[in-house]
Amino acid sequence: MVYKALTIAGSDSGGGAGIQADLKTFHQLHVFGMSAITAVTAQNTLGVQGVYPLPLEAIEKQMDSVAVDLPPDAVKTGMLFNEEIIELVARKIKQYGWVRVVVDPVMIAKGGAPLLKEEAIEAFKRHMLPLAYVLTPNIPEAEVLTNMRIETLEDRKEAAKKLHDMGVRHVVMKGGHGEGNELVDILYDGEQFYEWKSKRIDTKHTHGTGCTFAAAITAQLAKGKTIYEAVDVAKRFIHAAVEQTLQIGSGHGPTNHWAFHESEKCSHH
Numbered sequence: 001m002v003y004k005a006l007t008i009a010g011s012d013s014g015g016g017a018g019i020q021a022d023l024k025t026f027h028q029l030h031v032f033g034m035s036a037i038t039a040v041t042a043q044n045t046l047g048v049q050g051v052y053p054l055p056l057e058a059i060e061k062q063m064d065s066v067a068v069d070l071p072p073d074a075v076k077t078g079m080l081f082n083e084e085i086i087e088l089v090a091r092k093i094k095q096y097g098w099v100r101v102v103v104d105p106v107m108i109a110k111g112g113a114p115l116l117k118e119e120a121i122e123a124f125k126r127h128m129l130p131l132a133y134v135l136t137p138n139i140p141e142a143e144v145l146t147n148m149r150i151e152t153l154e155d156r157k158e159a160a161k162k163l164h165d166m167g168v169r170h171v172v173m174k175g176g177h178g179e180g181n182e183l184v185d186i187l188y189d190g191e192q193f194y195e196w197k198s199k200r201i202d203t204k205h206t207h208g209t210g211c212t213f214a215a216a217i218t219a220q221l222a223k224g225k226t227i228y229e230a231v232d233v234a235k236r237f238i239h240a241a242v243e244q245t246l247q248i249g250s251g252h253g254p255t256n257h258w259a260f261h262e263s264e265k266c267s268h269h
């Protein structure tokens with residue numbers, strides 16, 4: 001059986017985040033990766049040098065081409081950039097009845113470049129949250145989406161409940177932006193909270209962590225795994241990818257998409 005996943009996201013020329021990170025992650029987890037590119041970015045480990053959204057027609061055609069011939073078992077969305085792209089992507093997801101949809105609310109690149117226009121945030125909340133089988137905000141993204149300040153673990157849980165009330169089925173809040181040497185990622189399924197704790201690895205090479213983590217969840221969902229199983233593998237995948245970084249580029253380097261496979265000698269999970 002060949003499982004297939006589609007990423008609808010921006011291209012990162014530097015290869016560490018966006019479409020490139022998603023496809024590498026799908027591949028490492030033995031899922032056939034497909035893409036619909038929303039925007040091209042000129043980007044490297046030093047930052048984002050240019051953002052070029054694609055015409056709506058080009059985005060729609062890519063989604064149609066994949067949908068009619070290669071129906072995905074799971075879908076991930078990343079950089080959506082503006083209101084028009086959000087509306088289009090949401091309409092097409094509904095048209096094709098895609099359910100296992102992982103929405104990564106990409107807003108700002110680590111270097112500070114906006115990957116979602118501020119005026120598009122309301123449209124994102126309105127159109128994308130109700131389609132999210134899984135939403136994967138980091139702490140600053142969760143703050144923007146819920147209009148609340150998140151400092152403690154209790155705040156994170158309150159924000160997760162709010163996001164669930166806004167239509168998200170499963171909230172996976174990433175803890176990379178929290179304080180201290182321990183990272184806590186949480187999952188809320190509407191009833192219970194689950195926590196994944198790990199050591200914070202002391203490195204500046206974390207470009208693309210969010211994309212890679214959400215892509216790993218998507219790959220596992222494509223294979224029919226439960227949300228708990230999917231987050232569990234994704235957490236191990238990203239931990240290995242940050243622990244054994246590649247040390248390339250002179251800024252914030254990419255994570256290592258080979259590391260999980262090599263460290264766990266996994267086959268198909």
Ligand SMILES: Nc1ncnc2c1ncn2[C@@H]1O[C@H](COP(=O)(O)OP(=O)(O)O)[C@@H](O)[C@H]1O
Pocket residue numbers: 137138139174175176177183184185198199200201202203206208209210211213235238239242
């Ligand atoms: N320094 C680090 N050491 C280990 N894991 C990390 C580190 N930074 C981020 N992660 C993990 O990478 C994933 C993405 O985290 P986060 O930084 O919160 O999101 P984003 O990349 O979207 O800003 C999470 O699972 C988080 O726990």
Ligand SMILES: Cc1ncc(COP(=O)(O)OP(=O)(O)O)c(N)n1
Pocket residue numbers: 009010011012017018019041043078079106108109110111115206207208209210211212
């Ligand atoms: C094209 C593109 N999409 C998404 C991102 C953001 O990725 P993320 O995983 O959050 O990593 P950082 O930008 O925070 O390093 C991106 N940079 N480019």
